[in-house]
Amino acid sequence: MCIRDRSDISKKLDNAESPFAFSLPLLFCPLLILGWIYGGIMLIFAPIFGYVIISIIDLFIGENKKEQILNSENINNYKIILFAWPFIQFFLLFGSLIVICFFDHLSVFEAIVLMLVQGMISGAVGITFAHELMHQKTKFERFLSDLLMGMALYGHFRTEHVHVHHRFVGTEKDAVTARYNESFYTFFLRVIPECFKSAWKVETSRLLTKNKSIFNLSNPFYVYLSLALFFSLLSFLIGGFWAVCLFLIQALVAVLHLEVVNYIEHYGLSRQKIDDEKYEPTKPFHSWNANHAASNLLLINLQKHSDHHARPNKTYPLLSAYDQNSAPQLPFGYPIMVVLSLIPFLWRKVMNPKVLEWREQFYPQIKVWDKLN
Secondary structure (H helix, E strand, O other), rough: EEEEOOOOHHHHHHHHHOHHHHHHHHHHHHHHHHHHHHHHHHHHHHHHHHHHHHHHHHHHHHHHOOOOOOOOHHHHHHHHHHHHHHHHHHHHHHHHHHHHHOOOOOOOOHHHHHHHHHHHHHHHHHHHHHHHHOOOHHHHHHHHHHHHHHHOOOOOHHHHHHHHHHHHHOOOOOOOOOOOOOHHHHHHHHHHHHHHHHHHHHHHHHHHHHHOOOOOOOOOHHHHHHHHHHHHHHHHHHHHHHHHHHHHHHHHHHHHHHHHHHHHHHHOOOOOOOOOOEOOOOOOHOEEEEEEEEHHOOOOOOOOOOHHOOOOOHHHHOOOOOOOOOOEOOOOOHHHHHHHHOOHHHHHHHHHHHHHHHHHHHOOOOOOOOOOO
C-alpha cells in the first residue's frame, strides 16, 4: 500500500519538504564554475557531489517516506526551479564551451573532462527536469522540456516516453523496459535506434489518422530537429568543429545518464498478457522504487517511480512512496545503482535475486517466464 502519514494536515504541512530543499541541483553551478576557473582536480568536484556525497548522505539519513500535502499556491513555488533550469543549463553548457574556446588555461584533456561533467549535469539534472516538464499540461512547460532535450540532441524522447513507454511499460512493445539478465551496454545499443523508430512511428501514425502528411508542420519532429540544429550551430559559432565535438560529447553523456536510469527503473519487471492484444493494467509493482532522502531531493522524487506511473501528470513534490509489500524497492538510491549498472556482473549479483524475489512475491502462480524476462 501507499505509505501515508496519519497525523493531521497541519503537521504534514510542517513536515513537507520546502521548495528550497529541491533546489539541491543548484549546487552543481558553483562546482562547475570552479572547474572553469581552476581546472585540474576542481573538475571532478561536481561528480563527487552527485555520486559520492549524495550517496553517503543517503546511507546515513536513510529513507524519507513522508507525504506532501500542498495547496495550489505552494505547488507553484516548486515550479520555480523547473522554469529556471533550462536557462541555467544553457549558461553552464555554452559557458563551458566559451571558457574552453576563448581561454587557454585548460588542456585538451581538461576540456574533455569538463564536457563529460557538463554532460552528467545535463543528464542527471536537465533531463530529469525535462521529464517532469513534458508530463505537464501547458505548452510552455512542454517547450521548456524540449529545450532541455534539445541540448542533449534527444528531443524525440518526449514522444517516445509519453506515448510509448507509459502505455507499454513492462511489455515487449516498450524498448526501455530492460530485460532480465540484459546488461546495460546491450540495453543501450538496443534502445537508441528503437526509441527513435517508435517515436517516429507514433507521430506519423497520429498525423495519418488526421489525414495529414507526415511533413505537416504540426509534426513535433520539426521542433526536435530545429532545436538540435540550433544548439549545434551555436556550438560551431563559439568554437568551430572542436566546440561541436565537445557539445556532442556532452550530449552523449547526458543521453547515457537518461538511459541508465531507464534501465534501472523497470529492470526485469513485466506485465502479464490478458489476451493476444491486451496486457494487465500497470500496477505499482511494475516499477522499482527508492525512497532515499538525499537522492530524491537531487532528482526531484524521480525514484518514487510507481506513483509517477500511476499518475503521470502528478507534480513531483506530491509523489508518494510505496512500501515493499506493494512495490519492489532498490537497495540504494540512483547514484549507487547507476555505478552498479555499469559493472554488469555486480549489477546481476545485486539485482537478479531481487527480480526472482519479485516474481515469487507478485506472480507466485507463474513458473515459466516468457522471453521478455
